[in-house]
Amino acid sequence: MKHTLTILAATTALTAAIGVPAWSAIQSPDDAHLRPFAAVFEESAKSLPLILASDDDDNRGHRKSWWLRFGDDDDDDDDDDDDDDDDRGGKNPAPAGTVAPPQNGLFENGAAPKVQVN
């Protein structure tokens, strides 16, 4: 008897754990406040920033996300050719002062902008 009760309890728990989210996901609630579990999970996933794992982690003993490489100018191994063509993003633009501004009709006299950071 005790054994049967244990099996019943276990199967009920399993059914609840698997069935409730599945059932919830296929329901279309009339009330907008009652959202299926799947929608809740999906929404939380959407609200998180996208972080992609870098595929060229080195042996420094830690992982670096794609974004952690952003602006990491003192990283010796983040890019072999920062100033040249980059297969992930194309050629870097010419810095200000090295070539004339683009002729897009916005810059009168072709004068380069003057920039200051405080």
Added chain:
Amino acid sequence: MKSLLATLALTTALTVPGIAMARPVTLTTTLNAYGGDGAYLAFYVTDASDAYVGSLWMAGGKSKYYKHLGDWSRATGGDTAQVNGITGASVGAGRTLEITLELADALFDAGYTLHVDAAVEDMRDSPNEVAVPLTTDGAGTPVRGRRYIASFAYDM
């Protein structure tokens, strides 16, 4: 005397249209202390039909990150030629970037809008962080960005 007057008249005639066609404009952008690394910022202009006209400045030199400047990237197809010669360093949190440039008079009070897209390492992208109509009345009026820009204003 007569030739001097003629010369003066000629130089004046040549100079006045030049003055009338362009004016120095300073774009002042102050970032929040958002606690992250340097921000990439794309400054660009769209016309009255929301079509991309051109870029004014790109803060951040690595093109592989430009896709995070979503609206600019879509408008230009990520074409780095759009920002050749108008690209500088990314801007740190809490810092103020001042860009002074000669802008065509025709851009003001003619339905053009100045946009700023922003992106920061390991933080959310912020396309269209700022969008301000280019008007003479709007000059000097600071506006707040959506996420990273504490204050943006253009002065003439």
